[in-house]
Amino acid sequence: MAAVSSPLCARLFTPSGLRFLFLAVYKNRTRLFVSVQRFYTSGTSTSSDDHLSSGLERYKDLQKYFYKRLKATYYRFSDIPDRSVVCGHHHVYFFEDDGIYRTDTRQSKLEPEQVLNLGQVSRGDEKTVLENEERKQRVQWTIQRIRLSPQEKHLAAALKSIHKEEQRCVVLRLGRRNSPSLELPHIIVMVDSIFSFEWATDNVLFYTTLENLRCRKVFRLDLTSHTSRITSVYEETRPDVFVEVALSRDRQILSINCNSRTSSEVLLIDTTTSQLKPFLVQSRQPDLLYHVEHWKRCLIILANTGPGQEYEVVQAPLSEPNMVSWVPLFAPSPGTSIKDMDVVGDQCVLVARTPANELILIIVPLTHTKEAYILNFPSWASAINTNRPGLADQHSVLKFLISSPVHPPVPYHLYTEDRLLFPVTEDGSFLENQGNYNTTRLEACSKDGTLVPMTLLHVKPVESLRQVPLLVHVYGAYGREVNMEFCPEKRFLLEQGWALAYCHVRGGGERGLYWQRQAQVAGKPKTVEDLQACIQHLFSLGVSSPSLTALTACSAGAVAVGALCQRHPHMIRAVTLQAPFLDVLGTMEDPNLPLTLEDREEWGDPVGNPEHRLAIASYCPLHNITPQDYPSMLLTAYSGDARVPVAGVLRYTEQLKKAITTHFSSNPKSEFEQAPNIVLNIQPGANHLGPDSFELMLEEEALRLAFLYTELGLDPPRPPRKRRR
Helix, strand or coil: CEECCCCCCCCCCCHHHHHHHHHHHHHCCCCCCCCCCCCCCCCCCCCCHHHHHCCCHHHHHHHHHHHHHHHHHHHHCCCCCCCCCEECCCEEEEEECCEEEEEECCCCCCCCEEEEEHHHHHCCCCEEEEECEEEEECCCEEEEEEEECCCCCEEEEEEEECCCCCEEEEEEECCCCCCCHHHCCEEEEEEEEEEEEEECCCCEEEEEEEECCEEEEEEEEEECCCCEEEEEEEECCCCCCEEEEEECCCCCEEEEEEECCCCEEEEEEECCCCCCCCEECCCCCCCCCEEEEEECCEEEEEECCCHHHCCEEEEEECCCCCHHHCEEEECCCCCCEEEEEEEECCEEEEEEECCCCCEEEEEEECCCHHHCEEEECCCCCCEEEECCCCCCCCCCEEEEEEECCCCCCEEEEEECCCCEEEEECCCCCECCCCCCCEEEEEEEECCCCCEEEEEEEECCCHHHCCCCCEEEEECCECCECCCCCCCHHHHHHHHCCCEEEEECCECECCCCHHHHHCCCHHHCHHHHHHHHHHHHHHHHCCCCCHHHEEEEEEHHHHHHHHHHHHHCHHHCCEEEEECCCCCHHHHHCCCCCCCHHHHHHHHCCCCCCHHHHHHHHHHCCHHHCCCCCCCEEEEEEECCCCCCCHHHHHHHHHHHHHHHHHHHHHCHHHHHCCCCCEEEEEECCCECCECCCHHHHHHHHHHHHHHHHHHCCCCCCCCCCCCCC
């Protein structure tokens, strides 16, 4: 699909998708695709043992209890569908712990054949590791994604090593089972530090690389029966532009997408021609964003040229792709925002959100665009992931997964020719409804009168939620929506009687591009005002209370949380933050950080613009700490985090503890108040995406639950009774 958001997201944390990767590794199951986002280094040292264990001991016993409960919960959902299986013309490829395997769909009785052993990749990459004594260990690799060449002659796989975000691309020549040894699958070439890659033909692979923390170069790998040759295709000069390659659904057009946060430039390669030379669609213009798909020698383009600079669908001939030739095809109704676009058969399929924040599909017949129609999902649907079509898949069928934080992914098939949309199992049978969990969509009135959408997940009726604990989620940056994919921990909390609220505040992308623009730079405080309004509205409806409310956020979402804790510390009782971005001012003042230039469009330029500096200083969590009471906080940071400087987390924690100590020592009335617990948990070696192992991830989640139950004064849930046989 043509995703409408840029891959440039320095402080985006997406843990839920990784959780099933961990489970897959632990259980020797297939793995999910995990996309690599941009990042930067901070050079921060975390050598102090005090920082690594500060305040954690009081939660250890309860952490062990929740570890067991969470592990059981994950195993309950270990067989949910994923996107790790890739279908070729005659083979199905899948991942195992030691490599890539395939089965022959024409000979079902044959055992799976291994096409790549990860031991082959590790040879020559041994490193010394201290584990009680010094000994040699091979680098551990995990498979991220694979790409098959058009006729299944070659396979390219992206591999990631432990504790690193960079990927290695391994290219294999695929052979035939029982063929002479020279034709067995074998590695042709390995390329380090890759980001994206796609096959143009059976012998030509285009790919981009990460160099000095930027993705700006495109290369071409040419394969023959005996040699391989790599040549440079494109190099981006602007430091704020991120480059990736993508393949159209019909595999006839390969695009080189050069995106900044606010503008796009796309080059195309026609894979049906022999030259494979890139040509420009539309030169970069300020504030012009566009994404390209292909249909019958025409381009179907999603561009923000609609009313209010929102996305609409336009068409242009492949021979004359520039903006002069763009003809409008479809624009959504006011308040409905387009999230993704795909071309399936003769239909343009749009994933969109309604003004009520519900997910829908809009189908636009490309031969009769005025006959567009809408298909609705179940009311609980909150997230959608589209499957990449296999080489032998029908062109008129779109396969995808829908989920919510408490509803496991359900596979859906859209048959565009028949206008049919329904959930299916692996054998094609119909799925029944999922559970009796309530999804209530609300709106809160912010300070300036703007209505802010919320999603409330609960078991009891809303009017019966006064005494239940509430966990509030927020993000609100970079035009990204708050993560609402399935999380076993969220399902566990709902089953224990919690209510879960997701606040779709400005700065995110839930209501389109204008929703993001309203909370950029000087408008960033609106994110905090929206969050405050959402929590107050929940209380006014009789949902929970401040003493039973906790707030959670990851990465850049910590900015709004930290600012709210400063302005209204008594509104919530506890806070958990993962990889938190807390020093906005200090980070944006340092132009030597690779992502500072890109982030100025989001946060502002405090060095060159005094007004921007004042705006950032007004809400930056680190620079607004004062002696007062605060909620209890658990801050989880990662020593290998290359996107959020750990130094800012350390300074925030230290200054917050000093401010609380000053408040309680200088205020006579404070002796009757319960002092908050500020807990810092720095995980050594992990990067921005968290621990690499399933066990460590479970320990981290168990600690968060132990912290929440302790700080909210809740009794731990009773373990389920075992049924007698």
